[in-house]
Amino acid sequence: MSVKHPVIAVTGSSGAGTTTVKNAFEHIFFRERITPLVVEGDSFHRYNRVEMKEAINNFAKEGRNLSHFGPEANHFDLIAETFKQYGETGACRRRYYIHSDAEAVEHNTRLNSSYKAGEFTPWEEISEPTDLLFYEGLHGGVVDNNVDVAKFTDLLIGVVPIVNLEWIQKIHRDNAQRGYSAEAIVDTILRRMDDYVHYITPQFSCTDINFQRVPTVDTSNPFIARDIPTPDESFVVIRFRDPKKCSADFPYLLSMIHDSFMSRRNTIVVPGGKMGLAMEIVLAPIIHDMIEKSRAG
Numbered sequence: 001m002s003v004k005h006p007v008i009a010v011t012g013s014s015g016a017g018t019t020t021v022k023n024a025f026e027h028i029f030f031r032e033r034i035t036p037l038v039v040e041g042d043s044f045h046r047y048n049r050v051e052m053k054e055a056i057n058n059f060a061k062e063g064r065n066l067s068h069f070g071p072e073a074n075h076f077d078l079i080a081e082t083f084k085q086y087g088e089t090g091a092c093r094r095r096y097y098i099h100s101d102a103e104a105v106e107h108n109t110r111l112n113s114s115y116k117a118g119e120f121t122p123w124e125e126i127s128e129p130t131d132l133l134f135y136e137g138l139h140g141g142v143v144d145n146n147v148d149v150a151k152f153t154d155l156l157i158g159v160v161p162i163v164n165l166e167w168i169q170k171i172h173r174d175n176a177q178r179g180y181s182a183e184a185i186v187d188t189i190l191r192r193m194d195d196y197v198h199y200i201t202p203q204f205s206c207t208d209i210n211f212q213r214v215p216t217v218d219t220s221n222p223f224i225a226r227d228i229p230t231p232d233e234s235f236v237v238i239r240f241r242d243p244k245k246c247s248a249d250f251p252y253l254l255s256m257i258h259d260s261f262m263s264r265r266n267t268i269v270v271p272g273g274k275m276g277l278a279m280e281i282v283l284a285p286i287i288h289d290m291i292e293k294s295r296a297g
Helices: 018-031 049-061 076-089 101-111 163-178 182-205 250-256 272-296
Strands: 007-011 036-040 092-094 124-126 132-137 155-161 209-215 234-240 261-264 267-271
Touching: 007 018, 007 076, 018 132, 018 272, 036 092, 076 092, 076 132, 132 272, 155 163, 155 182, 155 272, 163 182, 163 209, 209 272, 234 272, 250 261, 250 267, 250 272, 267 272
Parallel strands: 007 132, 007 155, 036 132, 155 209
Antiparallel strands: 092 124, 209 234, 234 267, 261 267
């Protein structure tokens, strides 16, 4: 952990509310005049898109599963190294995983290169002055027998829907955007389950604050759901692991977020449509204090 060069990590599986999280942090960074070094979790995957398909097939021949949730498909050690190096020096290496053709054009223009969607850009040394490192991805707080990423974070945020909602979102996204069949999507969910249980879920016990979206409609069979529950059909459960560390002012939060309520001494519940607002109200003072201490040091 570092006072001079803070590391903020947002961890959670895909479909957890990435856009809402990104917008909330962008608003906070803009208001506080913060220059972040943004590091994407996908950049620490071990394989590019083509290599991953081949590796999955090779693992299957050996009777093993491979998924983007587990250590065999990721460089957990490099995440820890990146966080540690930035915390000590304010600099680190970074690369990008290219998700789409549009991103390929952007990076090829910047690098004068010809990379394709599904490939990585080269590692680059980032030494320009920044106020903090901001990570968003699957493994911002991962801990296994060899690596402890969580201990190198100064603020660790979990963003996760309940698992049935997560499955509904994945089924609809993979079908609509990628054309996968229902059977193929279910096979993927099953293939990833062991890694999900051992490497994704445990992170949410390490997080300083969790934002968990819980639908208020029936999601008991996610494999036949016709649509994704909307934010207005949901609540967001916000849990503080240590309210004192985060200086959680619950009376203030309750007064600022209409229709919110306390469900436990360290947990506040807000309407799902106000998730972005709640994130800004909860996180802005924490980040403000963090940056004040950093700049004073």
